[in-house]
Amino acid sequence: MKELKIQKTEGRIIIKNGRVIDPANKRDEVTDIVLNDGKIESIGKAGDPDPKAQVIDATGLIITPGLFDMHVHFREPGREDEETIETGSRAAAAGGFTGVACMPNTTPVVENQGIVQLVKSRQTAYCGIYPVGAVTKGLECQELAEMGDMFHAGAVAVSDDGKPVTNSNLMRRALDYCRMFDIPVISHCEDTFLSADGAMNEGALATRLGLRGIPNAAESSMAYRDAQLAALTGGRLHIAHVSCAETVDVVRQAKRRGIKITAETCPHYFTLTEEAVKGYNEMTRVNPPLRGKADVQAILEGLKDGTIDCIVTDHAPHSHEEKEVEFDQAPTGMIGLETSLGLCWTNLVETGVLTPSQLVEKMSLNPRGILKIGNNKLEIGKPADLTIFDPKAKWTVEPEEFFSKSRNTPFKGFNLTGKTVMTVLEGNIIRS
Amino acid sequence: MKWTKKDLLDLESLNREEISMVLDTARSFREILDRPVKKVPILRGKTVVNMFFEPSTRTSASFDMAAKRLMADTVNISPKTSAVQKGETLLDTARNLEAMKIDLVVIRHMSSGAPHFLASRIKSGVINAGDGQHAHPTQGLLDMFTMREKRGQLEGLNVLIVGDVTHSRVARSNIHGLIKMGARVSVCGPSTLIPMGIQDLGVKVYYDLDKAMAEADVVNVLRLQLERQKKGLLPSLREYSQLFCVTEDRLKKAKPGITVMHPGPMNRGVEIEPAVADGASSVILDQVTNGVAVRMAVLYLLSGGEGSLSEAIKKEA
Numbered sequence: 057m058k059e060l061k062i063q064k065t066e067g068r069i070i071i072k073n074g075r076v077i078d079p080a081n082k083r084d085e086v087t088d089i090v091l092n093d094g095k096i097e098s099i100g101k102a103g104d105p106d107p108k109a110q111v112i113d114a115t116g117l118i119i120t121p122g123l124f125d126m127h128v129h130f131r132e133p134g135r136e137d138e139e140t141i142e143t144g145s146r147a148a149a150a151g152g153f154t155g156v157a158c159m160p161n162t163t164p165v166v167e168n169q170g171i172v173q174l175v176k177s178r179q180t181a182y183c184g185i186y187p188v189g190a191v192t193k194g195l196e197c198q199e200l201a202e203m204g205d206m207f208h209a210g211a212v213a214v215s216d217d218g219k220p221v222t223n224s225n226l227m228r229r230a231l232d233y234c235r236m237f238d239i240p241v242i243s244h245c246e247d248t249f250l251s252a253d254g255a256m257n258e259g260a261l262a263t264r265l266g267l268r269g270i271p272n273a274a275e276s277s278m279a280y281r282d283a284q285l286a287a288l289t290g291g292r293l294h295i296a297h298v299s300c301a302e303t304v305d306v307v308r309q310a311k312r313r314g315i316k317i318t319a320e321t322c323p324h325y326f327t328l329t330e331e332a333v334k335g336y337n338e339m340t341r342v343n344p345p346l347r348g349k350a351d352v353q354a355i356l357e358g359l360k361d362g363t364i365d366c367i368v369t370d371h372a373p374h375s376h377e378e379k380e381v382e383f384d385q386a387p388t389g390m391i392g393l394e395t396s397l398g399l400c401w402t403n404l405v406e407t408g409v410l411t412p413s414q415l416v417e418k419m420s421l422n423p424r425g426i427l428k429i430g431n432n433k434l435e436i437g438k439p440a441d442l443t444i445f446d447p448k449a450k451w452t453v454e455p456e457e458f459f460s461k462s463r464n465t466p467f468k469g470f471n472l473t474g475k476t477v478m479t480v481l482e483g484n485i486i487r488s
Numbered sequence: 489m490k491w492t493k494k495d496l497l498d499l500e501s502l503n504r505e506e507i508s509m510v511l512d513t514a515r516s517f518r519e520i521l522d523r524p525v526k527k528v529p530i531l532r533g534k535t536v537v538n539m540f541f542e543p544s545t546r547t548s549a550s551f552d553m554a555a556k557r558l559m560a561d562t563v564n565i566s567p568k569t570s571a572v573q574k575g576e577t578l579l580d581t582a583r584n585l586e587a588m589k590i591d592l593v594v595i596r597h598m599s600s601g602a603p604h605f606l607a608s609r610i611k612s613g614v615i616n617a618g619d620g621q622h623a624h625p626t627q628g629l630l631d632m633f634t635m636r637e638k639r640g641q642l643e644g645l646n647v648l649i650v651g652d653v654t655h656s657r658v659a660r661s662n663i664h665g666l667i668k669m670g671a672r673v674s675v676c677g678p679s680t681l682i683p684m685g686i687q688d689l690g691v692k693v694y695y696d697l698d699k700a701m702a703e704a705d706v707v708n709v710l711r712l713q714l715e716r717q718k719k720g721l722l723p724s725l726r727e728y729s730q731l732f733c734v735t736e737d738r739l740k741k742a743k744p745g746i747t748v749m750h751p752g753p754m755n756r757g758v759e760i761e762p763a764v765a766d767g768a769s770s771v772i773l774d775q776v777t778n779g780v781a782v783r784m785a786v787l788y789l790l791s792g793g794e795g796s797l798s799e800a801i802k803k804e805a
Binding site: 263266267336338377382384 | 619684
């Protein structure tokens with residue numbers, strides 16, 4: 057297994073001359089950060105060098121509060137052959153993330169406090185693990201899971217992700233019930249009658265390839281339903297993996313009406329279009345599917361105007377054997393933790409869609425804010441939780457080099473700009 | 489011109505010359521089928537594996553017969569008798585067969601793209617005998633062969649495809665092949681069975697069969713899968729039949745000499761009236777005969793097609 061080095065911090069470490077981007081404190085400047093026994097001692101020019109201090113030269117690098125991915129699948133318990141919490145955490149750390157929220161569709165499902173505790177107990181020194189509990193028992197959409205008990209055990213949100221909560225009344229109750237704990241209900245929006253048997257985006261290309269299509273309305277109609285239920289109950293709704301223009305619009309309108317709604321998208325929805333499916337590349341099979349050019353444009357606009365609050369990976373590891381089958385038989389999903397920052401920097405910042413600070417908002421500040429997890433800003437006296445990356449580093453995606461246990465990515469061979477140099481978790485330095 | 493492709497996966501990826509080459513080669517093989525001894529030793533020593541993962545009578549028999557008439561050895565595999573039943577993947581099954589030193593794989597599969605998947609991973613030539621709702625290239629070729637035989641040429645021919653276009657791989661292969669050869673193609677069927685963006689393939693769409701048939705030289709009737717009604721795509725088979733069945737009455741109003749085709753199997757009385765299926769305009773059984781010749785041509789070309797074809801077909805077994 058590939059290793060990441062963890063350097064326990066003792067004494068002073070001076071991170072010099074980095075561009076510190078901390079949107080919560082409206083900071084974007086080239087300066088120094090001094091750590092002392094793992095805690096942030098000062099932010100600003102370090103003055104006379106301490107001869108005993110370790111100096112890390114961060115010239116040309118960007119330093120941000122640790123990135124956070126609020127939507128990953130680590131497959132433990134149940135499918136440890138695809139990913140474990142440990143291998144997933146390494147992939148997260150290598151990708152620049154200091155915290156992740158793990159979706160509950162494991163085997164068994166994260167549906168009670170015991171399994172929440174089990175997931176938390178697997179935490180390693182590489183990355184913070186925050187469990188998401190199920191909305192319904194067994195993700196079967198029959199009865200509510202013990203959401204309160206899971207919250208008290210450490211669940212930061214609830215979701216039946218991988219499946220929609222098809223029963224609108226149960227969704228209403230979930231949104232209502234979660235108000236007591238002020239945690240969001242993360243909705244996997246999919247009208248399964250509309251998406252039935254679909255393998256890719258509906259349209260001319262699906263017709264040409266002879267694959268059954270999934271229309272945008274399969275996603276946006278349920279997003280609209282859930283926005284209405286959030287309005288009805290006052291509950292906090294978070295729309296998972298937005299893929300299409302109509303859903304961006306639903307979220308935008310709901311925000312204007314003051315509904316408590318937030319939304320996320322994934323790098324593949326603004327990097328690839330359905331054209332990537334040509335040749336039946338099973339790595340491009342995701343749910344929701346890759347969409348058309350107009351949808352990609354709408355996602356970019358949604359990111360720009362703040363309709364889409366955060367960027368997640370929906371890191372979905374699958375074994376080579378399971379994925380290397382006929383396209384419509386292949387499981388949906390791709391891994392993303394180790395390509396996310398590069399894809400975002402290349403396709404959002406270099407292209408001028410987002411400023412570096414806005415990107416940090418979407419990859420650190422906002423997801424932590426939605427889940428109410430601290431460390432979303434740099435504070436004197438707090439344990440350091442940082443991501444340090446080189447915005448000019450050019451690299452080629454080579455899945456063989458990944459720390460994740462799985463290799464299912466369509467980005468193999470992509471040339472990207474922007475790469476993590478190190479992460480600092482609870483004051484400890486992690487690097488490859 | 490020499491055949492250069494390892495596989496036959498669809499007609500979209502063939503150019504006009506390649507399609508003509510198959511049709512011209514098939515003409516030579518068609519003649520063999522009328523001989524008392526219908527065998528020539530063109531593929532002697534070669535092995536063709538027929539992997540049919542969906543029920544099929546005419547296509548599987550046609551491929552098997554085509555290979556045997558070229559004196560290839562054939563192995564027929566169906567899902568019921570294969571290790572797929574035991575959970576083996578398609579790729580492992582094909583790799584194991586390949587290890588037995590085979591030459592060509594003919595595959596029918598319920599997943600669109602399955603032949604492409606296989607072709608990119610094994611060395612043997614792969615022939616698509618129908619994948620999902622994507623392509624059925626040999627059906628497209630035999631349909632074009634039959635149209636050329638009956639109508640002289642494809643250039644300028646008005647071909648109407650009627651029925652469930654959404655789920656039809658035959659329709660897609662017909663559309664790609666015919667348009668490349670200069671024919672004009674229209675489709676007609678209930679709007680729930682005409683797929684989104686079909687116009688992008690260069691076809692005209694009709695929902696009124698009488699109007700659609702008025703211009704057609706050839707009408708190719710597709711099979712309606714009867715479970716479509718249960719899936720909510722149609723109100724009733726009766727209504728479908730009223731609106732889209734190719735009947736004698738409709739034929740009378742069409743252009744004189746119109747040619748009626750059907751890839752089979754037929755639902756008589758639903759999409760085509762028995763009197764039309766068996767009538768003077770029908771060339772449905774010619775399609776079946778021509779299918780063997782076309783498949784002989786495809787097997788011959790994909791296995792290397794060495795030496796002079798005319799010399800080769802003179803040699804009887």
